[in-house]
Amino acid sequence: MKTDKMWVFCMNRRIKNNQKFKNAITHVILIMGSFIMLFPMIWLVSGVFKPGSEIFSGDFQLISENFTLKNFADGWNINPNHSFGYFLKNTFVMVGVVIGGTVISSSLAGFAFARLNFIGKWPLFIFMLATMMLPSQVTLIPKYIMFSKIGWIDSYLPFSIPAFCAVNGFHVFLMVQFIRGIPKELDEAAYMDGCSTFGIYGRIIMPLCKPVLFSVAIFTFIWTWDDYLNQLIYISSVDKFTVSLFLRSLIDSTSSISWGPLLANTLISLIPGIVLFFIAQPYFVEGIATSGLKG
Structure with a gap:
């Protein structure tokens, strides 16, 4: 034993x-x-x-x-006409509008697909999912031609207006998956109390969607803040430059590059995204996890 x-x-x-x-x-x-x-x-x-x-x-x-610490002072005033804060302001304004439009439009579209019944619902949903599989490079030239013909070039309109039209299928899909996990009994109880469809959306669904709304906001912030290619295509005036365009303008192959100020400005440009992620991290993780499990 x-x-x-x-x-x-x-x-x-x-x-x-x-x-x-x-x-x-x-x-x-x-x-x-x-x-x-x-x-x-x-x-x-x-x-x-x-x-x-x-x-x-x-x-x-x-x-x-x-x-x-001289690199920070030199980098902040490296442009003779505008300080680095001016380009930060441009970027924050553009990104803020895009985030607001994306959150509002994606939540509305997600609520419609998850809760409402209308003609063509499933074909439209499948078409929306198909747009997620289409490389962005395929639509680059058609979008530029369209925006050029309506006079939106050299402005923030190619970024802000589409944001209010729920053009990002990934964000809509996240909203749909999350809303489907919310019990429909809450909707029925609200209907019994005389609540309208928009009332259910604003008073019942959206307060419960804070995690996925934070996830959509963070994704939108990062993708828009770092979107150098589209900003390069649509924005040409220095007065409208964003941080990405301004940092690229500091790298000139025909002259010497001031690496110290360039690195200092790069570090400053990384701080907003890092701070936003750590502030909203609990909601972000919960929104991604539950959106993948519910439905």
Whole structure:
């Protein structure tokens, strides 16, 4: 009996030791992978506080002996006509309008597909899903021709107006999946109390959709903030430049590049997205998880 107990004890201890060893290996691999993924950001933050002559030096130092904040001041006023804050303001205005339009239109379209019955509902829903499989490059030229003919070039209209028309099928799909997980009994109870369709949308459904609304807002912010290609195509005036276009304009192949100020402005441009993600992270994770499970 004692021999059996000792054997079981030894086996359990061996299994625990093996599990601890596997966990240690897993953590080491994850830490190494995280460092590799974060190294570009570490290099960026390190270079911001270095003089220009040390940024690309062969001896990499995380913290330079010649620590300086001059790059931020030079980067903020690197443009003789406008400060970097001016281009940040342009970007925030454009992105804010796009986020508002996308959240409103996607929630309305998602509510319609999830709750209402109308002619052509399923063909339209399938067509909407099909747009998610269409590469954006395919529609690039047709959209430019259309916007050019109606006089929207060199303005923010190609970004803001479509946002109010629920053109992003992914966001609509997220809303549909989330709303389908909300019990219909709530709608029926509201109808019994005399609530209209829009009343149900505004008073019942939307307050329960905060997680997925935050998810849509974060996705829209990141995709619009970083959308260099479309901004390059539709915006040509320097006065209307966004952060992406302004940063690209600092890289001129015909003259020397001020890497210190460029890196400082790049770091500043990353802060809004990082701050927004960490503030809304609980809602973001909940919105993505539940949208994939409900339906």
